[in-house]
Amino acid sequence: MMRAILPLLLLLAGCQPAGGGRQGGVVSLNPCSDQLLLALVPAERVAAISHYSQQPGATSLPLAVARRLPSTAGTAEEVIALAPDLVLATSFTPPATRDAFARAGLKTLYLDSPTTIAASKQQVTVLARAMGADARGAALNRRIDAAAARVVRQDAPVPALLYISGDLANGGQTLLSDLMRLSGFRDAGADLGLSVTGTLPVESLLAKPPAVILVPDAGGRTAALRRRVLDRAGATVREVAFPRTLVNCGGPTIPAALDRLALIRRQVAT
CATH class of the missing domain: 3.40.50.1980 (Nitrogenase molybdenum iron protein domain)
Structure with missing residues (x-):
């Protein structure tokens, strides 16, 4: 009897929620x-x-x-x-x-994957409505609006290149690029031919180095190599840390990312 029901027991066990869910x-x-x-x-x-x-x-x-x-x-x-x-x-x-x-x-x-602040806010609204959490969604969007209002600049933008990791750099048609523009930067990835996130070897920077390079991992080997090559070429480039946790997502990440970009922008001379 036990042999007969064992397959059924195994099947039921396999249907239990995974990962403790x-x-x-x-x-x-x-x-x-x-x-x-x-x-x-x-x-x-x-x-x-x-x-x-x-x-x-x-x-x-x-x-x-x-x-x-x-x-x-x-x-x-x-x-x-x-x-x-x-x-x-x-x-x-x-x-x-x-x-x-x-x-x-x-x-x-x-x-x-939203490519603008407006698109990210719309995504917040859609998910909040699906969850019956309209008030929380509206509150989050107000925080995003407040962050955008306090960082906007009217002076000339500073060219900056944001590396996601290694040689992977941010391009011009992304949410990060929208945040950089609002904070007073011009996305140098777009200047160098990147419309979206893509590989950008250090050799590509030598002809037109950006004023600022934003990196999530200043201790990485690729970052160290890039630093040596630019130094030997006599390029004046400021490298600044931009935490990896601010790179991946929109929504709740946007206020912190804007604040970090605004702080960096205030430290950079035009």
Whole structure:
């Protein structure tokens, strides 16, 4: 008898929520939606966040907060087993995963990567409405507006290049570029041919060095090499730290990112 029911028991065990998650609530599959979700609703409504938010190099949440929450690796099987009320995924979600969510009858909200402050605010509004958290969404957008109002400058912009990591630099049609423009910088990545985030070797900077380079990791080997090459070329470039936690996402990150950019801009002569 036990042999007969063992396969059934194993099947049921495989359908239990993964990563310590609980059924119902919201599952978020991206570190940026993780952060936005927790800015809008209490943790009790979160069934699981992405495993990326529990990694120091990828999270936009305090690690102590992220590691107290259940997580998934983002597989359709894990998410479906949690039977969430809502899934927050990205516009890059593979078609097969989308189909699996649809067949399981899951309510899913696919979020894109906003490229402007206005688009990020709209995303806040959309998610807040989906969560029944309109007041919190409006409050977050007011904080974003207040940050934008206090950093805006009217003088000539300073050319600055923002490296995401290694040789990966920010381009001209991104949210970070919008934040830089508002804070009094001109995105030098666009000057050097980057329309979006892309690879920019140090050799590309020698013909037209920016006034400022923003880096998340001043101690990295690539940053050290870039520094030596620019020094030998006699380029006058100021390198300033821009924390990695301010690079990845919009929404709740925007006020802190704007404040950091404004501080750097005040320290840089035009």
